[in-house]
Each structure stands twice: as C-alpha cells, then as structure tokens.
C-alpha cells in the first residue's frame with residue numbers, strides 16, 4: 497500500500513476479440529509500463545494476472561471481468577479467490593451496492609477474501625455513498641473505477657475528480673482515482689485532489705482507442721481544410 501502512495505498504476509487490459517488479448521502481450525505492456533515509472537499494475541483475467549505476477553516486480557491489482565450481469569468486475573467470491581490465487585496482491589471487485597450474482601453482500605465477500613487469502617481488496621465504486629459503504633464493509637482501498645459506468649451515474653468526458661476529492665476527504669482508507677484519466681494533467685489533478693494513487697488504462701495501454709483519438713482529430717482537420725478551400 498505504501499509503495500503505491502502518490503504513484504501511477506497502469507492498467508494493462510485488452511478486450512475480447514482484440515489483437516493484443518494474450519497474456520504474453522499484456523505482460524510485455526506491463527513491463528514497458530514499469531520501465532516508464534509505474535509503481536503498480538492493474539490486470540484483468542487469471543492468465544494475465546499470473547503472467548504479470550511472474551514477470552513484473554510491482555504491486556499487482558487483479559480483477560476478473562465475467563458475465564453479462566450489471567456486476568461484472570470480479571462478480572463473485574469465487575472469482576475474487578481465484579484472482580488472489582493467481583497472484584494478485586490486491587483483488588479489485590465491484591464495490592457498488594447492486595445485487596451480486598452469488599447473493600453475497602459486499603461485506604461478506606470482502607471478509608471471506610481477507611479470511612482465505614493474504615490479498616487486499618480494492619472496491620470499484622461509482623458514487624460517494626458506495627465509497628463510504630465499501631470502506632465500512634472492510635475494503636482496503638476504494639476506487640472511483642465505476643463512476644459513469646452504472647445506470648445511476650453520468651459519464652463525463654474526463655475523470656470524476658470531484659468524487660475523488662470528496663472520498664479522499666471523507667475516508668481513512670486510501671482512495672484510488674480511476675476512470676477516463678486521459679492526460680498527465682488529469683492524473684496530477686487526481687493526486688492533488690487527494691488520491692492515494694492514480695490508475696490509467698486506455699490512454700497508456702489501448703492503442704486502438706488512442707489511434708481513434710488521433711484519427712478523429714486528423715479527420716476533423718481535413719474537413720475544416722475542405723470547408724475553407
């Protein structure tokens with residue numbers, strides 16, 4: 497936990513069907529992030545977690561996205577235990593108040609992870625109240641990961657820095673800023689707002705999206721040129 501303080505965690509994830517979705521590729525992306533100054537890695541899936549744990553000597557936040565339910569980030573206790581056994585130092589799981597597929601409460605899930613593994617738990621939340629509830633349920637870290645990704649939250653273009661600040665002021669446990677942090681300035685703003693650590697994924701590790709940002713800009717400039725011609 498202390499080694500994450502004030503630092504950058506890089507989320508290394510590829511999505512189903514994408515060309516980079518292999519554990520070896522994600523492992524190399526994580527190694528590259530480590531060279532760039534990441535203090536931690538966040539990774540999805542048991543194979544990626546195991547591969548990165550073996551190859552990268554940094555704190556590892558693991559998760560397992562599974563299922564079609566609203567709760568899809570490490571949705572059940574069995575998923576959480578598997579992520580811990582794959583080698584994650586921290587298990588990230590859905591920290592919202594929505595019903596979980598296995599019927600367990602968040603508190604029951606966190607307690608069982610603590611009892612059965614040595615892993616810490618990061619609760620991925622979407623609102624201030626969920627952050628408070630997750631800390632009360634025993635989460636070791638509270639993340640803003642799901643802000644804008646639940647039916648009752650609004651997805652802005654950028655990160656929810658206000659939520660980061662509100663949670664950091666209210667909680668004793670570390671708050672992790674995560675979600676739509678797309679620039680170094682936004683990452684710095686999250687730390688200034690009180691985040692213990694900042695997680696950046698897409699803007700560092702998802703070339704398809706980054707390429708799209710540049711392609712859109714170039715295409716936009718092309719049409720302005722044509723309008724002016």
Ligand SMILES: CC(=O)N[C@H](C=O)[C@@H](O)[C@H](O)[C@H](O)COP(=O)(O)O
Nearest residue numbers: 507641645675676677696697698699
């Ligand atoms: C909502 C959800 O499923 N978030 C996932 C959580 O692990 C990932 O898809 C994100 O890439 C990650 O949170 C990092 O965020 P960003 O890629 O915006 O920097």
